[in-house]
Amino acid sequence: MNILVIGSGGREHALAWKLRQSPHAERIFCAPGNAGTAEVGENVAIPASDLEALVRFAKENHIDLTVVGPDDPLAAGVVDLFTAEKLRAFGPTKSAARIEASKIFAKELMRAQKIPTAEARTFSDSSEALRYCEKAQFPVVIKADGLALGKGVIIAADATTARSTIDEMMNQRRFGQAGQRIVVEEFLRGTECSLHALVDGKNYLLLQSARDHKRALDGDHGPNTGGMGAFSPANNWNSKLQSQVEAEIMRPMLRGFLQERIQFRGLLYPGLIITSEGARVLEFNCRFGDPETQALLPRMKSDLLPLLEATIDGKIEDCSIEWDARAAVTVVLASAGYPGKYETGKPISGLEEAAKLKDVQIFHAGIRRANGEVKTSGGRVLAVTALGATVEDARTRAYEVVSRIHFENCHYRRDIALGAVAANIDQLS
Numbered sequence: 001m002n003i004l005v006i007g008s009g010g011r012e013h014a015l016a017w018k019l020r021q022s023p024h025a026e027r028i029f030c031a032p033g034n035a036g037t038a039e040v041g042e043n044v045a046i047p048a049s050d051l052e053a054l055v056r057f058a059k060e061n062h063i064d065l066t067v068v069g070p071d072d073p074l075a076a077g078v079v080d081l082f083t084a085e086k087l088r089a090f091g092p093t094k095s096a097a098r099i100e101a102s103k104i105f106a107k108e109l110m111r112a113q114k115i116p117t118a119e120a121r122t123f124s125d126s127s128e129a130l131r132y133c134e135k136a137q138f139p140v141v142i143k144a145d146g147l148a149l150g151k152g153v154i155i156a157a158d159a160t161t162a163r164s165t166i167d168e169m170m171n172q173r174r175f176g177q178a179g180q181r182i183v184v185e186e187f188l189r190g191t192e193c194s195l196h197a198l199v200d201g202k203n204y205l206l207l208q209s210a211r212d213h214k215r216a217l218d219g220d221h222g223p224n225t226g227g228m229g230a231f232s233p234a235n236n237w238n239s240k241l242q243s244q245v246e247a248e249i250m251r252p253m254l255r256g257f258l259q260e261r262i263q264f265r266g267l268l269y270p271g272l273i274i275t276s277e278g279a280r281v282l283e284f285n286c287r288f289g290d291p292e293t294q295a296l297l298p299r300m301k302s303d304l305l306p307l308l309e310a311t312i313d314g315k316i317e318d319c320s321i322e323w324d325a326r327a328a329v330t331v332v333l334a335s336a337g338y339p340g341k342y343e344t345g346k347p348i349s350g351l352e353e354a355a356k357l358k359d360v361q362i363f364h365a366g367i368r369r370a371n372g373e374v375k376t377s378g379g380r381v382l383a384v385t386a387l388g389a390t391v392e393d394a395r396t397r398a399y400e401v402v403s404r405i406h407f408e409n410c411h412y413r414r415d416i417a418l419g420a421v422a423a424n425i426d427q428l429s
């Protein structure tokens with residue numbers, strides 16, 4: 001099979017790397033890809049936003065399966081375009097992708113199915129939202145309805161912050177159309193967990209649990225980023241929670257889609273917060289997580305390709321996934337300043353030697369290779385994933401590898417998965 005992966009981050013490198021191992025895979029293309037995807041396949045200079053050019057490429061190159069990495073092309077309807085041309089694509093249609101692209105749509109669906117989530121009010125009028133916040137219990141969480149590059153969620157500790165956030169989002173249009181409507185919801189306390197599921201319209205198959213680290217700095221300080229690291233399995237996950245999530249979240253969610261006459265086929269993952277009363281949904285994502293994918297796929301022993309095909313064909317019920325019992329820890333190396341301003345073009349050393357180490361995978365994100373030199377070209381530069389008998393072993397190994405890779409102004413968190421290491425649980429909780 002010829003495969004096209006759309007996107008250019010660490011997640012897409014991990015997807016292309018895993019698909020490369022399939023005996024059914026022939027050529028793998030990545031649009032636009034990065035230096036890592038160029039090692040496992042062929043990069044194509046088409047941006048993920050140029051949907052027409054992607055369809056054209058797939059037709060001309062006899063692509064049998066397209067896998068969409070990021071949320072933007074899904075929300076823009078890339079899968080609908082491919083399907084209209086009788087091309088197979090993995091990911092939800094535009095109407096199904098609204099589960100991530102509109103927080104209000106997600107809230108309404110959850111409310112209709114009584115899915116546990118934060119109490120929320122939605123507003124399309126800023127003066128009404130401001131009036132509501134005069135009487136609210138703080139902190140509250142204010143969310144732009146639409147996609148805002150992961151920056152559209154603000155935790156407002158007091159009325160002053162709430163007022164300025166509402167004004168920025170709704171009146172000044174800081175996130176453009178995405179902030180035209182907002183959700184104001186109760187602040188939930190607990191630990192977070194990502195649960196990926198392959199959903200084929202009728203049934204679902206859960207992947208292993210994972211946790212990510214969104215803040216830029218150690219101790220969960222600093223601004224939110226795309227993700228500074230992840231580990232799997234999650235230390236706050238257990239079979240009781242899984243039963244609750246299946247009964248109260250996954251099954252009602254699939255029922256909700258069907259009631260809305262939406263056939264969701266693709267990857268659905270609820271971002272969960274585990275409170276003292278059980279799991280609550282913070283948000284729904286409709287694609288593989290980044291960096292969770294970089295921690296999950298090295299643990300997946302099964303071939304990913306038939307799983308993606310079964311999802312598209314409505315046959316996930318017949319599938320199961322074999323997992324490596326070992327833990328995975330992923331540490332993201334970023335350019336200093338990320339997610340704000342940062343410099344690029346810094347030479348990277350130690351990469352090739354590190355990539356040869358056993359049970360270690362290096363996934364590229366912002367790396368450019370030119371004239372035999374490897375240089376930084378983005379905010380998140382690469383991710384190091386290590387496997388180990390325990391989270392502690394995997395963590396030690398991942399940081400050992402990190403210490404061998406160098407570039408000027410390299411920034412990474414020192415506490416990825418630290419909370420899951422037995423000796424630190426008491427200290428950190």
Ligand code: AMP
Nearest residue numbers: 118141153185186187188189271282283
């Ligand atoms: P979201 O994009 O909705 O997942 O929000 C991004 C991050 O904001 C989450 O990963 C949480 O850390 C935080 N967050 C969102 N909603 C809430 C909430 N209701 N209570 C507490 N934290 C939240």
